[in-house]
Amino acid sequence: MDIQAIWLTAKLAFVTTLILMVVAVPMAWRLSRWQGAGKALVQAIIALPLVLPPTVLGFYLLIAFSPNNAFGQGWLALFGSPLAFTFEALVIGSVLYSLPFAVQPLHAGFTQLQPALLETAAMLNVPSTARWRYIILPAMLPHALIAAGLSFAHTIGEFGVVLMIGGNIPGETRVASIALFDHVEALDYTQAHQLAAVLLVVSLLLLIALYWRQGKGGAQWRAM
Template sequence: MFTAADLDAIWLTLRLASIVTVLLLIVGTPIAWWLARTQSWLKGPVGAIVALPLVLPPTVLGFYMLVAMGPNGAIGQFTQALGIGLLPFSFWGLVIASVVYSLPFVVQPIQNAMQALGERPLEAAATLRVGPWERFFCVVLPLSKPGFITAAILGFAHTVGEFGVVLMIGGNIPQQTRVVSVQIYDYVEAMEYGQAHLLAGLMVAFSFVVLLGVYGFQRQGSNSMLGVK
């Protein structure tokens, strides 16, 4: 069965994915809202940057993150100035890299849901004495709920499934950065196929259940919110 190291890796993965999902929803919502509403020429470039992790090899992303977080990088200088030290090869470094890596999976479903709303609910709310901020919280957010659910599930699952970025940024430190995917890699390297099978099987089952849930949820909600690939 699972070894103590396996359980550590599973726990670490769940913790990482949960924190990253919460951060993604907080960071992704305003970006999605802006992308859904703006007429600015910046919409194209910003949308493309947000979508970059969809097409870039994780190693490329990880490489730049590593450089940025390093002692001479912008983020590294900043964290050092704050007295936090350097982020690479730490859990929080992994969190930040994961947020960037999974951003499109969260922004796009929310953006699609918000775009599908159109102008009308906002105008109706305005004629009912609802100011701009309240309009966002009382009308836009509840009406975009299906998009948020899809976004949260995809963000969580995608973070669980990442590997390349973890290797570049986090390395392989037990209880710090050794997530399930890295643990499997280690087993394969060490020719321990039995243990690898166990964890790999767990990942397949998990991913299947998640996707089944997303598609089932979408069929129920009738309109497609899955804006990714």
């Protein structure tokens, strides 16, 4: 069962990270170029999961996923089954819960772009696709790796959100954090130690890789 829970956790983290990178890149780009009123409010909403108890977010998502509400009704009409307590619900909750871990590193990277490079490219009438391919994306690669790594690692450690909207369904919503809780509740500390050790080692290795890549990228940037 723990192998199944670990596999489901890895699947959830991968899908969540993939969606976040698609969503967070244009969001962070627009935020980095936004100077008008309301920016602070949008940034605060994006960063809210950093300070909001996960169970609070999970509770409101559970209400939204209910067939008694518009979003839940629309999902039921479109797919023929309720959204709550499904893997898809975990994905939506994970995307919202890990959103700041993807947006903030990308936003920092976009704000550090040298305006002169983009201005010169615009003066030379370089197409926007070429600007992204040859100027923006190469400069953003270290930040994108950090965003993806943090999103993946943060999703692995989710508990409150996934418990509220996913419950504890083996093979569907029983991720590693839920399985660990089950072992502790059952006083099965041997299994709990084993699963906790796996999560600890994986999280530590991810963070080591991120810090190593960040230091290497920083050194390369300074060398340029």
